[in-house]
């Protein structure tokens with residue numbers, strides 16, 4: 001068992017039958033007689049395996065199929081096609097058994113009892129999951145502390161703020177020590193401070209308890225803080241699967257190194273000549289920026305090439321922003337299936353002087 | 355019964371919700387008091403017009419029938435098609451599907467939780483009303499009372515099963531209020547809640563006898579009164595049990611196939 005991934009999906013597919021209906025009463029009436037449906041491929045033959053201890057960000061634009069995937073993994077939805085095993089079980093066949101191994105948080109919907117104090121929802125979780133009393137108390141104390149739940153523990157879930165509700169929902173999902181935690185848009189609608197505390201909490205869960213986390217989000221900030229692997233889905237298909245470093249390596253090859261100079265350089269041309277295939281710019285004469293392909297040059301080589309020509313006071317290197325990367329992927333500016341070739345990059349690179 | 359702890363806990367939680375909504379509960383209760391008092395005056399007028407007995411009932415027996423009907427109607431008042439339908443339509447049931455619980459047993463626990471409180475209030479009100487109207491017939495034999503308690507418990511299970519089955523229409527229709535009202539209308543007639551079934555014309559009584567609703571009021575009330583002979587009582591309570599359990603299981607089947615259809619095809 002231990003050699004098997006925690007989640008193993010092969011060709012996992014979900015096709016929804018959607019009613020073809022024109023708006024209004026006439027449309028409803030027409031549909032009643034014609035009964036027209038169209039198939040919607042929400043998840044289209046995805047392969048995914050997740051090892052225990054991984055933290056996976058599952059990203060994609062609205063309607064990409066993220067929630068549908070999560071619902072299949074949790075056993076709520078039955079796949080149309082493909083095979084799926086989570087911790088040795090087929091989730092939709094062994095729904096209740098699978099439910100004991102997992103925690104689920106839906107950002108858009110609470111799992112707390114609306115009308116009774118939050119603490120009583122937790123007590124219900126203790127009974128539902130048959131958590132040993134001692135373990136329950138330990139977990140409750142720890143989560144109360146880490147998530148700051150004490151101040152609204154006795155308030156009904158219907159009367160707490162969204163941020164408080166989310167924190168309580170997280171606790172609710174974790175009291176039974178699930179191996180696997182699914183989070184569907186856990187930070188949606190929250191302010192920065194709450195987002196931040198939730199991210200820290202989840203990161204800690206991964207590091208200290210070894211909980212496997214799969215998280216869908218729109219919020220790119222969630223990713224860098226929590227996840228070591230990024231899976232991107234678009235129109236039901238996985239278009240990228242790899243660790244954060246790989247994403248940066250593959251799709252953010254360019255680095256920019258900025259030099260602060262004591263005096264304006266005597267000859268830009270000389271510097272540029274020493275750095276073919278780089279884009280060298282100097283805006284006000286005292287700053288010099290070199291954009292380079294980091295597979296072609298090491299930062300040290302750039303520095304070595306620049307130093308003989310100028311007197312450098314200070315320098316720093318820009319790291320690529322993950323947000324930029326993923327935004328580019330969504331916008332279709334970057335094709336993840338076919339990264340730009342080195343040859344092409346070299347060809348298009350130009351050296352310019354100021 | 356360790357596995358049932360969780361359902362007991364959920365029942366307790368739903369009892370607590372009654373106290374959260376005590377204003378609504380009180381309004382319902384006051385409404386039902388007006389209703390039972392109106393029924394008393396109505397039937398008093400009918401009985402006074404025909405001194406002695408009307409058909410099979412004496413006036414004290416009729417009063418007992420009305421009180422029993424009132425008490426049976428007072429349970430599971432918070433469980434209806436509307437709430438279940440909303441949970442189904444708005445996808446809240448997904449939360450329950452991701453938990454190690456049986457959906458139907460959870461619903462049953464939640465519907466049953468408030469019963470102790472509902473029953474206590476109804477018994478208190480029933481006692482006052484009975485006193486004001488000069489007392490009611492008591493069971494002639496302790497055995498009638500014991501059988502009545504069995505029959506009343508089955509009536510409650512039957513009520514749950516019927517509402518649960520009817521709620522499943524939420525998978526196909528959005529008009530749960532209409533569905534709920536229709537069920538209530540049919541139930542009020544054929545359970546004997548408005549008029550004891552003995553006063554029905556033959557054809558209508560025949561129809562009532564093949565429907566499950568008589569088990570909700572008529573059977574327990576007649577058992578209380580000892581109005582049926584031994585074999586008939588056994589047969590009627592047996593019929594009640596078959597309906598209650600049969601529909602309970604049918605509800606499970608409906609839920610299972612409906613959930614499958616929805617989770618396989620999408621809503």
Ligand SMILES: Nc1ncnc2c1ncn2[C@@H]1O[C@H](COP(=O)(O)OP(=O)(O)O)[C@@H](O)[C@H]1O
Nearest residue numbers: 016018042062063064065066067068069620621
């Ligand atoms: N129950 C359903 N019935 C029909 N279509 C659905 C259903 N649920 C989702 N879809 C469709 O499947 C696609 C993927 O939805 P979803 O998984 O919710 O996307 P995401 O979570 O990535 O925003 C969407 O086009 C959506 O309209």
Ligand SMILES: [Mg+2]
Nearest residue numbers: 066067068184
């Ligand atoms: Mg979604």
